[in-house]
Amino acid sequence: MYQRILDIRDQSRFVPEKALTQLQALQAKAEQEPPATRAELINQLSVAHLRTGQLDAAMADTEQLISFGRAQHDDAMLAKGLLAKSYVLFEKAEASAAYQLAFEAEKLANKSSDLALRSQAQVTVGQAYAEQGDFPTALSKIQQALDTAREATSDPVMLFGALNALTKLYTQMKEYDKADLTLQEMLELAGQLHSPGRMAAAKTTEYVLAVEIGQYKRAIQAQQLALDLMRKLGSERGVGMALGNLSDAYLKLHDYARAAQYANESLRSTQKSGDRSMESTARANLAQAYLAMGRIAEGKQQYEQALSRYEQENNKPLLQAILREYGEALERVGDTAGAVSAYHRERTISDQLFERxxxxxxxxxxxxxxxxxxxxxxxxxxxxxxxxxxxxxxxxxxxxxxxxxxxxxxxxxxxxxxxxxxxxxxxxxxxxxxxxxxxxxxRDPLTALYNRRHFQDFMRALPHGDARESDLVGALFLLDVDHFKHINDSYGHAAGDAVLKMLAEHLRVALRETDMIVRWGGEEFLAYLPAVSRHGIDDVARRILRSIAAQKVEYQGHSITVQVSVGYAPYPLAPDGTPLPWERVVNLVDMALYLAKAHGRHRAYGLRGFANFEHTTLEAIEQDLERAWRAGFVDLSVVLGDAPDAVPPSPNEANNVVHIKHAHKNSHGT
The missing domain is CATH 1.10.287 (Helix Hairpins)
Structure with missing residues (x-):
């Protein structure tokens, strides 16, 4: 009886409707079986109910299993129940409660002699840490799970699960060589298991890795094979996931019509199977396709529905990636206000992950x-x-x-x-x-520049300085690589790393030895100049733009042109006579950088000062810098780049610098 239940395990995962029928037929006979057999039957029933979207029934199964384990004083049985309940809670988007149950289950499982159960619990806890952005702990847990699974030779399915989790984690950590080696072992094991479902799962993981390293043809071939296997199995859930992944691949190839087609098919399939997480992914893909095709309102509606689900799951790394894609998509279609909003939401999550x-x-x-x-x-x-x-x-x-x-x-x-x-x-x-x-x-390990933590400590110890007008001031410059995602997608992440190293090297040349240069995060760099002529700040911005644009990165036979956008301001800033904290100045410089991005890229926007401050507040300016500029409350400089794609200056824009002040309306509208 126990072996028959284990034989149904693959169906519980991939074809849960069929599994549920078979498991329910065994319930009456199982009453006479040993406690371990009865517990495994309840466990598989919870999996089948969960996979068919019957969350209340799945939760009832888990509560029954937990009660049974406590009555039997069996830690292994209780750990199974807690793990099963954590999966149901995660499906209900109650992520924090799910994580706590998984941690408790692992402690119990580690006391038992059931190696397969211990490996399953360790994988679950590792995935929980990864979803919270704690990759070092996640890697330790999943490697521990893999070692445990290798000892459990009687259950190769658990070894497959640990290899799958480790491949995905290496991919997230951008350790692509290690991910590929682990993937090859998993594919070989999937063939030995003679399980179409496991082979489809392995091919889906291969798809994820291939997309990350820019091998889109390989990704589509792997996912198409997974889709065919899932259709033969009759797995609606697996079909929905495969269609969603194909939609994502065609988005990266800019084939938006085909991407929308696969996304719509995925949405219909996931709604049938009740897979809410994959439904959100389908909506996000459909939103990107719609925005690219000019269907703005429909695209934004689909994005917001997808984001709502990701926020419920509290999967911060995934939510951060989706918000960045959302902002870039809105920027491409000209919705600057929406793009700024998405950008700030993404930045908040980025700061939270950095602090953690x-x-x-x-x-x-x-x-x-x-x-x-x-x-x-x-x-x-x-x-x-x-x-x-x-x-x-x-x-x-x-x-x-x-x-x-x-x-x-x-x-x-x-x-x-x-x-x-x-x-x-x-x-x-x-x-x-x-x-x-x-x-x-x-120090940042890639560029050898100072890191964000060192800069924060430095600025906390730095006096605010004299806010009075003088010719010698400090200055803050924030740079962001233009079209960096396109460089990664087109040439691979190794090319992106080469670009970042080049930037670090030439920023050291363009600036002085006394200036602090910081790897701020991702493709962003920050420079603090302790002493510079107030009238020479624009010249520094122009020097940075020209220095970077004059360089080319040679990578695998490709010559990559690199440009940056810059936001800058003197430091300290004192709109009402009191110097602002450095964090607020960096925030204003960040907003100036985003204006440079939104208004054409390869240019620098500098915040020179404030005007008519008695008619506004700093909070209003921070809420929308462009509106404050156009209302005459902010004085901006615009330094245009020299590259061919930069907008040429007018004859009055001497030396590529534009100082812009907008007239402030009085209460009579004059």
Whole structure:
């Protein structure tokens, strides 16, 4: 009976309707079976109910399994119930509660001898950490799950699940070589399992990897094979997922008509199967296709419905990616206000993820330090005990043989000296390691520039400065690579990394050694100039634009032209006489950068100062910088780039710099 239930397991995952019928037929007979068999039947019933969209029935199954496990005082059975309930809660978009149950289930599973269950729990917890953006912990958990699954030779399905999870995580972390090696092992195992469903799952994972590295032909071939397998199986859920992925591939190839066709088919299929997460993906793909085809209102409606689901799931990395795509799509069709809104939503999530990763790094360093400290204490105690033993022996020898006292004393002094030298040497090595760790914590590993954390610490310690008018001021410049996503999509992420390294190198050339250059995040760079002529800030912006545009990145036979958009301002800024905090100045510079993006790219927008401030507020200016500029509350400079695609200046725009002030209307409208 137990083996018959396990044989239905694949159907529970891929063809749940058929599995549900077979499992329900076994319920009466299972009442006479051992507790472990009855528990597995309830577990598979919850999976089948979940996959058919019957969430209330699935939840009832999980509660029954949890109660049964507690009544039997069986940790493994209880862990199965908690895992099953976490899957139902996640499907209901109750992500936080689902994560807590998964963590509790893993603790129970690790106490049991059921290796397959332990591997399943470790994979689930690893995926939970990945969805929260904590990739180092996620990698540790899933690698642990893979080791456990290799021990559980009687259940190769769990090994397949661990390999699948690890391939996806390596892809998310952009470790593409490792992802490809793990994928090949998984494909080989899928063939040995003779399971069409598992092979379809492996091909879907291959699709995800191929898209990430820009191999779109390979991605479409893999996903088309998965679609054919799912149709033969009669898996509506699998068909919906495969159609959604094909839609996404054609979006990347700019074939919007075919992308919309596959997205609509996916939407219909996912609504039949009740797969809400995949329904949101289908809506996001359909929205992109509609926006590209000029169907703006329909596209925005589909995007907002998709975002609502992602926000419920609290999957921050995925939500961040979707919001970035949304903003770029709105920008392409000219909806600047909508694009700004999406951009700020995405930036909020990006800051949250950055802060979480920073806290995690601090905790890991602290834990490592505490471990090393305890080890040193153990070593010192051991040496201390040895010394005490030597002293006792010396006392006994002193009572028996007085003439050996001088020799023993000399030997003791020698030992103490050696130990003292060793301690000094160990302390010196520790100091070197601490200096190395400190250097690593303030530098970006790709570009060797300062990182965001170091800049934040620097600015917190920096005085606000004198807000009075003077010729010598500080300045903040924020740069963003134009069409960086297109570079990644066209040439691969390695080409994108080469572009970022080139930018870092030429920013060092364009600026002074005393200027601080920071890898702000992704393709964004920030520069702080502590002392520059107030009238020379525009010249710095022009120098940056020209320096970068004059370079080309040679990559695999391609010559890649790189341009940037820039936002900048003097620092400190004091609209009402009181200097603004540096964070607000960076926010205003960020908005100026976005205006440069929205108004044509390859240009710099500089915030020179404020006017008529008694008629407005800083909050209103931060809400919409362009509106404040056009109303005459903000004085902007525009520096145009020299590249061929830049908009040419008018004859009055001397030296490619435009200082623009808009007239402020009084209360009578004059």
């Amino acid at each position: 990763r920073r806290q995690q790094a601090v905790l890991e360093l602290q834990e490592k330090y505490e471990t090393e400290k305890k080890q040193r204490q153990i070593e010192l105690l051991s040496r201390d005990n040895q010394l005490k033993g030597t002293e006792l022996d010396n006392k006994r020898l002193q009572q028996r043989v007085w003439w050996l006292l001088a020799l023993v004393t000399a030997l003791g002094a020698l030992i103490v000296g050696m130990l003292y030298r060793r301690v000094r040497h160990a302390n010196a090595q520790l100091e070197v390691k601490n200096l190395e760790l400190k250097a690593q914590s303030v």
